[in-house]
Amino acid sequence: MAKYFDVHPDNPQPRAIGQVVGILNDDGLIAYPTDSCYALGCRIGNASGIDRIRDIRHLGAGHHFTLVCRDFAQLGQFVQINNVVFRAVKAATPGSYTFILPATREVPRRLLHPKKKTVGVRIPENAVTQAILAELGEPMLSSTLLLPDEEEPLTQGWEIKERLDHAVDAVIDSGECGTVPTTVIDLSEGEPRILRVGAGDPSRFE
Structure with a gap:
């Protein structure tokens, strides 16, 4: 049964965050x-x-997992970035973007795209996520909570607790969350390619 944490969206309680990181x-x-x-x-x-x-999402081997990073310095340890890409990513973070980039050797092989050796990275602008990452001290492996055969992600903590009670170990509820996933930009070959239009404004990469 999953533990349920009711966390303030702007000032997350340190004790709750510590338990989540535990x-x-x-x-x-x-x-x-x-x-x-x-x-x-x-x-x-x-x-x-x-x-x-x-298992929860019914994902295949080609799925790009995302490393959710606290800041740009942490992100730079896990992906290879040239000067042009550096400026593009830096200008768009933190925010609702996921960037596909060549991975460094710090990334376990099982997280990489099997053919391209790339991985997704992002820096979210969310106080609760940032608090978790600060306490954890490393990026978190992540994937959108979109269940099979459903068009939109779940938005309510209580509903997630109800439906995934025996599939996850904890649910963090800080109020209703959005339904639009990140905008995904592939920068692995230099020129930006928009793979998914989502919450982040894609126009800066068009």
């Missing part, structure tokens, strides 16, 4: 709010957590 460090899987919509998250090294996300 669950992550024990290789738990959480459902948490972001600046776009709810997501599933676990530690990068949590192999069983990755499998659980795949």
